[in-house]
Amino acid sequence: MFAVFAAEPNPDDPIASLTVGERPEPEVPDGFIAVSVRAASLNMHDLWTLRGVGIKPEQFPMILGCDGAGVTEDGTEVVLHSVITSPGWVGDETLDPKRTLLTEKHQGTLAETVVVPARNVLPKPAGLSFAEAACMGTAWLTAYRMLFTQSGLRPGQTILVQGASGGVSTALIQLGTAAGFRVWVTGRSEEKRALAEGLGAHATFASGERLPERVDGVFETVGKATWAHSMRAVKPGGVIVVSGSTSGPDPSADLQRLFFLQLRVIGSTMGTRDELADLLRFCETTGVRPTIGAELPMADAEQGFRDMLDGATAGKIVFTR
Structure with a gap:
């Protein structure tokens, strides 16, 4: 499948390890769900991943993208929650010492398909576009x-x-x-x-x-x-x-x-699934929408990454397919 990924860690020149190409189709373990990605937004965390911060060398190649929005196999439009807890954790996900984010242990959203735990998908409000919804999770x-x-x-x-x-x-x-x-x-x-x-x-x-x-x-x-x-x-x-x-x-x-x-x-670190649900309702109720500074096809990911690295941002950078 098509994906944007970090081929290897590169602390000094992170863009050099950014790769646009093909990756194997993901498997879907029990308790997980496959989402066909429609949009994914760029975060500073993706640059840290390219540098190899918070991820072991043996975990590369790693598909980038912490958050996004898409469609499940049954046609449900969803928003992704990128904080993944350890098995059996109960309570505030951000306090789980073994929590992880997409792109740290699990492959990310800059791909045709992403696989996440079933609890990490929430219904997308009809009033939010996929690009807008893709800004919510991080x-x-x-x-x-x-x-x-x-x-x-x-x-x-x-x-x-x-x-x-x-x-x-x-x-x-x-x-x-x-x-x-x-x-x-x-x-x-x-x-x-x-x-x-x-x-x-x-x-x-x-x-x-x-x-x-x-x-x-x-x-x-x-x-x-x-x-x-x-x-x-x-x-x-x-x-x-x-x-x-x-x-x-x-x-x-x-x-x-x-x-x-x-x-x-x-x-303060990230947020919980319940807070994401509240945020989506807040935006739906008030009409507030994220400011998207640039919307690019995933194939042009390098331009978006360079803009973030250079500080040339004016809101969120979103990749669509």
Whole structure:
């Protein structure tokens, strides 16, 4: 079958191991289900897979793609939940120490067919296109959990989203404004800040710029490059919710500010199947839809990967077939 896969790990030149070609048809074990993929979105996790992060060398070749949407054999249109738990796990999937994602142990969604546990498919709302639905399972689910499960914030409060154009950031802007938060955003360029304003941000600022007032919560996916600003931006008793560190994982902790201002720093990883179901209902009810920066055929996957590697994104990159 046709697939986009990582042939081998390449830490220094990840695109060099990106391969578009044929892979064997997958087997469907008991308890699993085959989904004919209609659309799959690109995530930073796919670049980490190409680099060999979080995956053993003997697991290559690995089909890429953490999330997607498609059709089951009986014609049901579905959205994929990419967090796969260990056998017998009960409760929050993100807390399972043996959990895995598609592309880590199981082959991913950038292919004609993907095979996942039966519990990892959810009905696709009729109002969402396959391309829109393919954005939900990783970036949008991550943003939903950060905002509604982990932050403890309330509509009407002010939040700061660090970074204006990535998949999680654009989802936070859209979800936050739809839910009644006052949303402020930082961006490295006028173009990225304009994108955030077009998505509904109430105010935008240059990266590191002093804010008019401190905010109730900061949402971090950048890490080292923005951490000092995040610590300065949040008001006493406020919260910083962290789900990534794309610029590096080793910021200064600034412990004195942390304890003196009684700040909360909360980690957040992906989301649960129930949260994905709630997210789909939220989008169906409110009319919120993900911003798709580029929609490309899977055969042109290299262009999408290069754009993500270069930071040339304006929303989600989606591959269709």
